[in-house]
Amino acid sequence: MRTIIIGGVAAGMSAATRLRRLDEHRRISVYERGAHVSFANCGLPYHVGGVIPERSSLLLQTPESLASRFAIEVHVRHEVVAIDSSARTVTVRDLETGADRIEPYDDLVIASGATARPGASAPSIPTHTLRSVDDVDDILDVLADAGKEPRVVVVGAGFIGLEAVENLHARGARVTLVSRGRQVLSPLDPEMAAPVLALLRGAEIDVRLGVTIVGASPGLVHLSDGESVEAVLVVEASGVHPNAALAEAAGIRLGETGGIAVDSRHRTSAPRVWAVGDGVEKRDHVDGTPTLVTMAGLANRHGRAVADDIVGGEPHDAVPALGTAILGVFGTTVALVGWNERRLVAAGLPHRVIHTHPASHATYYPGADPMAIKLLVDPENDRILGAQIVGGAGVDKRIDIIAVAMAAGLTATALSQLELAYAPQYGSAKDPVNMLGYVAENLAGGITRTVQWHELASAVEDGALLIDVRTPAEYAAGAIPGSRNIPVDELRARHEELLDRPVIVHCQVGQRGHIAARLLTQLGHDARNLDGGYRTWAAGMAAA
Structure with missing residues (x-):
């Protein structure tokens, strides 16, 4: 039996290595169009900033190490350009030679991920995304030749964009952040995003909201508001979309989001073809509708589940996606889970809002950091719909507790009953999560309005x-x-x-x-x- 896997990063390599652990005798072939497999793509911005000093630290596995330990055939710089699900073959192109060949499979896993949205229009200035090791190499090459305090434009104020901003700033660059949106971090509600904007401006980041790049000339980027900013480099981080063209050309059904449609076991509409990762639709936790969630944790988990399904193991239906995410920027942590208020309003879903401003631990113990928490609750059944937290220490702990509570089906008032670890240097006798539960209980019972x-x-x-x-x-x-x-x-x-x-x-x-x-x-x-x-x-x- 032969399994071919298209894509060799998070989802693809999780599927490949799990499959080997379950089946020693299967032939497993991975085709990756990039030059590296199994690299730490979430760590790429931090190598730019010097936080991760060694490039080699990003390379978790190599084709050679995967062959040695797992007997997996890994072919980098090879792109699958066509799928014939009837004949059970793929056409593979060697990107070094340009030669095509046809390879048969018994089972096929599509883990081709997502691709960057169309880039900024700045052809006279080096423009790079931040999605591969090659991207990082190119960015560092430009910065090395740019002298002291180079001017850099980052396009996109999402998670990757802000990570790029912080790390370019740490590298000594003068950064301009350009976003077509009216706020940074669009998954946050406005009052939760405002402190992040203030933080960026306090770090002397030139933030330009509600504008786009419309052109460039040597050393200058031209914006849609008529202004121009200096730049030796543009980093494109304005978002991604599913890399689903290969599947669509093969007649595999896409969903309403544009991602590959799969069932609860990640099976596509084509027989013996599975799909996982950032290019695939997930089911949303709040309302059960198809959604796109581009998170490494889901990609790894789903890749593992596909391997189980291929060998006929115990069925593992995918649980709905919460969209739990976290970001560190200039010493502040931003985290979220579930839906924001703007999305609830747009969908016409009833909701109750709770804002609190607790400290990370007991305030009498030195070093307590403030945080702002927003909890969204269904007033009809007390179900938790989402949460956002901005602050210092302890944000990660609280968002994870709320995410677990949502996954377990705990209500908002039930948060008051959680028995959480307490010592004054770690929390409070009434933990911030417990306090959310108390407030929810007061609102649900009509004790306060x-x-x-x-x-x-x-x-x-x-x-x-x-x-x-x-x-x-x-x-x-x-x-x-x-x-x-x-x-x-x-x-x-x-x-x-x-x-x-x-x-x-x-x-x-x-x-x-x-x-x-x-x-x-x-x-x-x-x-x-x-x-x-x-x-x-x-x-x-x-x-x-």
Whole structure:
């Protein structure tokens, strides 16, 4: 029996090595059009920045090592240019010689991944993506010849784009970030992305939002707003799309996303043909619809599952994709899972929003880092729909807990019951995840009512009185226009000053606001708390 695998990075090599561990006698052939297989593509930006100093560290395996340990035939610089699923053959082109040959298979795995979207229009300036070891080599060659503080333009403000920005900055480049979007990191909601934008600008990154590259001349990149910026290099990181043309030409069905359509066991519409990786549709965790998720963890897991299915092992249906992701940029960690609020609104799905601003560990223990958390909850069944976290230490731990809770089907209020490890240098007796559960429980039970930052102006226009319950010093340092300052500790004695009007209270992050709202409600007032407090409102207004 012979299995041919198209693509030799995450999904393809996971399938190949798992298949060998399950079947010693099978012939396994991998065709990879690039010059390297099994390389650490997620580490590429960090070699540019010097965080990973040795290029060899990125090369996890070589054709020789894979042949020695796993008896796998790996052919680099070979591209599969056609599939005949009826004859069970592929046409392979040797990219060094240009010669084609036909190779038979019993089982075929397509792991051709995704390709970069059409690049920036800057033909007179070196332009490279950041998706292969060759890309990194080319980028470093340009920088080596560019002198001190070279000017570089990065196109795209997503995860790869921001990793490129940080590492080029670390290499000594003066970086301009160009994005057609109106915010950085489009998977985040605006109030969660605003601190990231401030972070970039604080690092002296020239951020240009809502523009595209329309052309170039020697040493200059021309933008759609009529301005030009200096550049010796353009790094194209504006996104990817499924590399599905080969499958489509073979008559293999594509899905509505443009990715290869597969069943729960990664089987395509063609017999004995599987597909895995970034070019393949997944099933979304929130609503079960087809989606594209380009994450290395899923690619590796699905490659392993394909090998099991090929040898007739125990069936492993793919679980829905959560889209869990994390990014480190200039000392801040950004993480997310599930849907954002913008997507929920667009889909017309009901949702409840919770903002909190906890510390990474007990605040009396030195070194606690602040974080901002946003949790999205289905008000009908308390199901967790998504979360976003921006902060320092501890962000990774909390997003993983929420991701596990979502995968396990735990409700938002159930987060309050999780027994999590606690010592003051690692967390709090009421962990930030537990606190999300407490807030969710209060909202679900009607104990408290909230107003979102983007709803505040309308509520005030409709007659609500806005009361800032922070200290006078906090109020003087920055306040919401039109608010009135009555510190929470004075509210019980002064509540009659609030007249017969609805009241919205707020503090810095929401906790004192909750205390004030509960107090006023029990004293007969129609009181709501500004969710996330002044800090969330300020971030939202900065993004508006």
